[in-house]
Amino acid sequence: xxxxxxxxxxxxxxxxxxxxxxxxxxxxxxxxxxxxxxxxxxxxxxxxxxxxxxxxxxxxxxxxxxxxxxxxxxxxxxxxxxxxxxxxxxxxxxxxxxxxxxxxxxxxxxxxxxxxxxxxxxxxxxxxxxxxxxxxxxxxxxxxxxxxxxxxxxxxxx
Numbered sequence: 001x002x003x004x005x006x007x008x009x010x011x012x013x014x015x016x017x018x019x020x021x022x023x024x025x026x027x028x029x030x031x032x033x034x035x036x037x038x039x040x041x042x043x044x045x046x047x048x049x050x051x052x053x054x055x056x057x058x059x060x061x062x063x064x065x066x067x068x069x070x071x072x073x074x075x076x077x078x079x080x081x082x083x084x085x086x087x088x089x090x091x092x093x094x095x096x097x098x099x100x101x102x103x104x105x106x107x108x109x110x111x112x113x114x115x116x117x118x119x120x121x122x123x124x125x126x127x128x129x130x131x132x133x134x135x136x137x138x139x140x141x142x143x144x145x146x147x148x149x150x151x152x153x154x155x156x157x158x
Contacts, residue, residue, distance in 0.1 A: 006031075056140045059118045062150055063109055063138050070111050071102045071134070071151045083128030 017025075049105040065087035074081060074090035079097060082089045084137050097140040102124035109124065118124075123146075137146035 036062050045129055051144070056120045056142060059120045060140060060147055062116060062137055063118060063121065063136075064147075065122060066109055066111055066116065067100065067136050067149055068151070070098065075151070081128075082133070083134055085125055085127075085128050088134070 070088070071081075074097060078092055080091045082091065084105070087099065089096060090098040098112050100109070102109055102118075102121075103115075104123065105117035106115070107121070109118050110116075119146060121138060121140050123137070125137045125139075125146075127135040127137070129135070132152055134151040136151065137150040138149070139146040
């Protein structure tokens with residue numbers, strides 16, 4: 001008897017994959033690849049958002065610490081604090097003792113000549129009231145509503 005080759009004969013009745021089976025396998029593989037790619041992109045975007053949120057939180061806390069520390073140094077009875085929209089000036093016996101200001105163009109808070117970068121912040125505004133309260137409104141790039149810090153002292157509006 002003549003041999004028919006490795007694909008014919010006993011136990012070799014299968015012919016391989018059909019075209020339909022291959023098409024289904026490719027479609028399933030494509031769907032899985034698209035799903036995995038989408039998941040990776042979403043994770044990368046969320047990671048970037050978290051990093052930006054962390055930077056904003058850090059800079060907001062820096063401004064809070066800077067403002068309350070500066071105010072703590074100059075809020076005693078011997079000092080007078082003058083308040084403008086982007087600046088606080090402490091005076092003692094008519095002479096300037098300290099200055100805190102926000103420079104929007106440079107993205108910096110400047111305390112007594114020392115500049116700290118706060119590029120993620122959009123605005124920092126000071127507002128003085130007759131009852132001795134200073135309101136500090138800090139607005140950052142991702143929000144329209146400001147974070148408000150209230151400070152109490154003897155305030156004089158220039």
